[in-house]
Amino acid sequence: MKITSFGLAAIAMALMADNAEAMPAVRNYKGVSPYKARYTVNPPVPVMKDPRSMSGARRMRLESNERLEETYLDELHYIPSEGQADSSSQFWSNVQQRLESAIDRLDKASSMLGMGNAMSPYRAASAVKSAAKSLGFSFSVNTNSAHGASPDFTFNFNVSEPMSWGEEAHLSAEAREDGMLDGKALPNLPADSGFDYKNEKVRGVNLGNWLLFEGWMDSSLMQALNDHAINAPWPNPIIDEWTAGLYSDKGWASYVLQKHFDEWMTDDDWQQIKAAGLNHVRIPVPYFMFAEAVGPNAPYLTLNRFAKLKEGVMKAKKLGLKVWIDLHSVPGSQNGFDNSGRSGPINWANNPAYFTQTQYAFNRLVKEFTLDDYAGTVTAIEAVNEPKANVVPAVQDLLNKYYPWARNRVAIPEGWNKYSNMLLAIHDGFQGLQYWQNFWTGRARHRVLLDTHPYFVYSDWQHQAKDTQRLQQACQLVDSFAKSQQYYPSIAGEWNVNGPNGDRMADRDLPVGPIKFPSLPGVTYPYSVKYMAFMARNFKTQQFIYEQGGGWIQWSWRNDNNPDWSYKTGLQYGWIPMDLDQQPYGANPCSCIPGLIQAAENGTAAESWVKAELAGHL
Structure with missing residues (x-):
């Protein structure tokens, strides 16, 4: 795709600008001024029902022969149907709209940037290249342009194609025997990850409601947020991370949430987990902990979540605990649950940009936690939590692409020239353990942990x-667990004991x-x-x-409600x-x-x- 210098500058602006917040039209919450609304206490927040035990939840989560109503797919224009253009042309149509919008924004903002009425194409190229690299896009310049002419820029918005399903699966017999491929040592997985998942048993606990809150677990947090809601259509509008960003006084919400991050998991909690004989923690995190991954029109609050995650991992290391980092939230929502960040529609698979943002967040996690400081502590990164593949075919189609890509990304992280010892954890998508038996073959499956949530x-x-x-x-x-264990280390990554x-x-x-x-x-x-x-x-x-x-x-480790x-x-x-x-x-x-x-x-x-x-x- 060829883009003019002006269009290129527009792209630079669009990528580097802050994300616009999707604020509602209502501006006089509680019928008073925004100042008064900020300091008018809401009625008490009603206790939020546990979404996992509501009537009908099992039907929605587990039965594979059902399909969602159209209300769960409110971005159908991204899905080609018979007679429509294919997904590629649909996507480029969307790109064109984004460019037109960006050009309009550039025209209005250029004078504010002190650049006059135009941006140097070479400066624009540098800006775009830097921004594109940070988001996982590819960018190239035609260096054969005539001297003095504007260079030809090619900017690829499309998502990365998955690599082959497992370079380790296709090794020659000789390579398998000597454990080398092109001079690179092959890890003896899964034991080299820091925990022998084939011969030892995982005994762990989730750190739910820590870096991604779930309102049903902590009414005091929800009350604190809702007490300072603004620009909202009704009292107590905050029910998840999306509405927290949408209806919060940003200063107050930042204070409340960062205080929550400090207090929900204390040093004493970490010590108690170790003393209880547990060997693992699974830490749910949202994709929007990376500001660059948030995307346009999403109101999420990034805050200091990534710093708190790294701090928590180092505490686990000190105690000898192993860590799974679980990408619990992805853009568009993979399941419609509030714990995905936004309850409601399931749109993760409907917009190619969402996949790119997911890849970016996953890459950031891999890049950080394959550093030597975390070796043997962070044993696995989970690609996505509870994607509703059983009832949304497009979600399963995306997993067919995303899971192999993620497996290869942890195998050889970006910029590496050797294999890592990191494992990939995958959720079964509510398809059941046996569904995945032959998804990978050969050595490729040795890097994979299979996660299922039997509630x-x-x-x-x-x-x-x-x-x-x-x-x-x-x-x-x-029998299901015993059989699945023959294919992958198969772990119940979430479960509970209550009635x-x-x-x-x-x-x-x-x-x-x-x-x-x-x-x-x-x-x-x-x-x-x-x-x-x-x-x-x-x-x-x-x-x-x-x-x-x-x-x-x-x-989960803690549930106050x-x-x-x-x-x-x-x-x-x-x-x-x-x-x-x-x-x-x-x-x-x-x-x-x-x-x-x-x-x-x-x-x-x-x-x-x-x-x-x-x-x-x-």
Whole structure:
């Protein structure tokens, strides 16, 4: 694509200018002046429902034969249909619109920049080349132009094509034997990453609501943000990171969020994680932690998230903890959940620019965490969290391109001439573990960790089931994890131990033992003994299941609104053990499930059989 000098200058301006904020038309929130609105306290923020346990959530997340309604795809003009131009021409049409807009902005801004009415094409070229490189675009100059003439510039807006699915998969037998390729040493993955995922078990916890907030976990944070909302159409408009940027007083929101980053994870929290016998943390981060990746018209607040991430990783290193860095949020939203940064439409796969922004953020993570300072600590980077590939075909199509590209990017990071020891973690896209068995072959799959999120709190059936039935459903995954482990280290990267209805006595049909919750002076338990007994058994049962695969990373270390989701609270009150090797329900907790169901159905007469059965395992 040939671009004139004037158009090139416009591109430079468009790339280097600050992103415009998508502010709403309403300017008199609360019916008063913006100043007064800023200091008028909102009504109390209602407790946000846990999006993972709302009715119908399982249907939306897990059932692969469903399709989203059109309301989930409000950028359909990016998707070619029969009779339309292909995606490339659609994309270039969008580029043309961006250029026209940029030219108009340049015309208005040129005098302010002190450049007169034009910009030197060579200065523009330098500016564009620098900006393009930072965003992952390619840029070239035709040096054969006649002397004195404006050079021909070619600027490629298109996203990078994926490399081959795995250069390591196509090695000759000789190269495999001596571990070299063109003189480059091949890593012995996955052990060289810093953790042997094939032979050791991951036992970890997520640091949810830290560098990417989730309102249902922390109402005090949401109240603090909403108390200073401005330019909003109704009270308490802030429900996710998008609306926090859209409706916040920027100074106040920056203060509140940076204070939150400092206080949600303290040195004591890190020490407690280590003392609990855990070996991993998974840290969710948003793509907009990099200002260059935010893109136009997105109101996200970048702040000091990247600095806090690096600080956290170094604390993990000091304690000997391994780290997964999880790209939890990508532009356009990959799943429509609030934890993607923006709840609502799923547009990640609908705009090629979103993919480019994602690649940029992923590249920045790879570039930083393959530095020697982090070697052996950051073992994997997760390409994207919970993409809804099961219900949006375009998302799966994008994963087919993105995952191989990301695998090759961690294999040989940009600018490297040798292989790294970094691994790629991929989420199963709610397609199930077996879907991915042959996605990679040969040595190429040795660099990949497979992440799945088995929650048992979504469906109407689960809300109506008894505790014994929930355990039985979980135990059906034993063979799935064991089989998947033969292909990739397969890890439950998110899961929980709570019941879908909370502490509802109608759900309880298990014997209380063998873990006891004694009555202690000064100790007030947050839940009934029967509920805590269920969570204790649920924890050990799911631990057993996931360790038939590569292990587990529980969600989440801390949850101020819902303590039964909190690993930290579970340790405090005893439904999560400090000693992860103890076996109070036997070496195979699933083997007891049929007897537990029989006991529940037959009443106390069968309960003695269960106690005897448990005693035989102790």
